[in-house]
Amino acid sequence: MKVAFIGFGGVGQALAEILQDKKESLKLQYGLEPTVVAVSDVMKGSVYDPDGLDISTLLDAVREKGRVDAYPNAQEYDWNSLETIEKSNADMIVEVTFTDVQTGQPAIDHCVAAFKNGKSVVTTNKGPVALKLDELQALADENECFFGFEGTVMSGTPALRLPRTTLMGNDIYEVVGILNGTTNYIITEMEKGLSFDQALKQAQEFGYAEADPTSDIEGYDVRYKTAILSHYVMGQKVSALDIPCQGIADLTGEMVQEALSEGKRWKLLARIKKTEEGIEAQVAPEKIDITHPLAGVQGATNAILYECDLSGPIMLTGAGAGLKETGFSLLIDMIHAYQVNPKIRV
Structure with missing residues (x-):
């Protein structure tokens, strides 16, 4: 080659x-x-x-x-x-x-x-x-x-190859993922008591976030990844700009701590679901129960959960960045x- x-x-x-x-x-x-x-x-x-x-x-x-x-x-x-x-x-x-x-x-x-x-x-x-x-x-x-x-x-982390090869034969009817390590790191640090600005600054110092972090914290990076997953894994072409998108810029320390007191955690999630009308896709912060498989994903790690009709839920986790x-x-x-x-x- x-x-x-x-x-x-x-x-x-x-x-x-x-x-x-x-x-x-x-x-x-x-x-x-x-x-x-x-x-x-x-x-x-x-x-x-x-x-x-x-x-x-x-x-x-x-x-x-x-x-x-x-x-x-x-x-x-x-x-x-x-x-x-x-x-x-x-x-x-x-x-x-x-x-x-x-x-x-x-x-x-x-x-x-x-x-x-x-x-x-x-x-x-x-x-x-x-x-x-x-x-x-x-x-x-x-x-x-x-x-x-x-x-x-x-x-x-083979988020595309796994569903198209290893999970062949399944109908994957929903995909939910933490697809941006920067935002997941920020939320994790806010759970430890840092403010949003402090956590962002720390993410930049460690090289997780760019000098201009807009694409990460506003969810734009995840929105394009959601479009790819919808098209390649779920078989439905969706324009990235048509996917409702909300980032974590409005997430406060008080909101994060309140969620923890309720036995929940905030995560910025990509969610793609098959419905009778077609594909529904969105990017938004969600407060999920502490027992949810994605709730335990901490720091700059990424994870994706495939809901399958035959094998049941399959979760894949690993680094979402790094040279x-x-x-x-x-x-x-x-x-x-x-x-x-x-x-x-x-």
């Missing part, structure tokens, strides 16, 4: 490290021998060598000089992202750019270019999947390409692509 990275921030570098560290086990267990042939990053430059780049040298160039084009003796150094997709000999594009989730760009354009050029894509960007899944999947299928996006909902965890989600898709897509194995 020849791999080109489009975007090479923390997640891309984490995946590159994994590919280096797991080189022997990937070959032994799966027959997979990935070779990184190109990197293109809008801030760090680009580099291409059809015979492969040495990952250690590549990472050293980025970490010591902040540039992938500090890599020595490659064939090309000046391709932009689309040129890298179109001109390189990669058969797998790892799309991990900084993308506007509301427009899905530039990731959508990268996916389209890859598929039109017969190249598979794995991505952790929510925008393309939430906004254009049907169109992108159709284009991928038309060109016999693989499209992987496991990491778009719960990072390295290595997100890099792992891309690796899951790469291994799966290698197993199911004959073009990659040629």
Whole structure:
């Protein structure tokens, strides 16, 4: 498998490290021998060598000089992202750019270019999947390409693959999830006595929250993940902007402590339910009983509960963020692509 990275921030570098560290086990267990042939990053430059780049040298160039084009003796150094997709000999594009989730760009354009050029894509960007899944999947299928996006909902915790594979045969009639670690961390700290502002500041200091935490605390991040789950798991396309969405900005310490005194806990929940009229989806803080399976999920952890007609409730919990965890989600898709897509194995 020849791999080109489009975007090479923390997640891309984490995946590159994994590919280096797991080189022997990937070959032994799966027959997979990935070779990184190109990197293109809008801030760090680009580099291409059809015979492969040495990952250690590549990472050293980025970490010591902040540039992938500090890599020595490659064939090309000046391709932009689309040129890298179109001109390189990669058969797998790892799309991990900084993308506007509301427009899905530039990731959508990268996916389209890859598929039109017969190249598979794995991505952790929510925008393309939430906004254009049907169109992108159709284009991928038309060109016999693989499209992987496991990491778009719960990072390295397989919230998409589990219901589509392990839970096959079930009718999943409701999905409820804690899909944002930042807000769950804030609520957990408020239960310990911190104010909302104190808990948010602490989340930012620990790297759970961005300098601008709006997407997290207003629920927008969860809303796009809810749209992906509705479409991919429940089979009903719902526009993210049509999903009622309320965040935790109005949650006070008094409300949190009052809930605890009642034997309840506040959680920011994504809820998707099949009804006779179709799918109902929403994102909102809910006060749930302390005995609810999701009530015990603390800190920056994510969790999702699938209500199934045959197996009953199945809950999956794990990290919903983190560089290595997100890099792992891309690796899951790469291994799966290698197993199911004959073009990659040629």
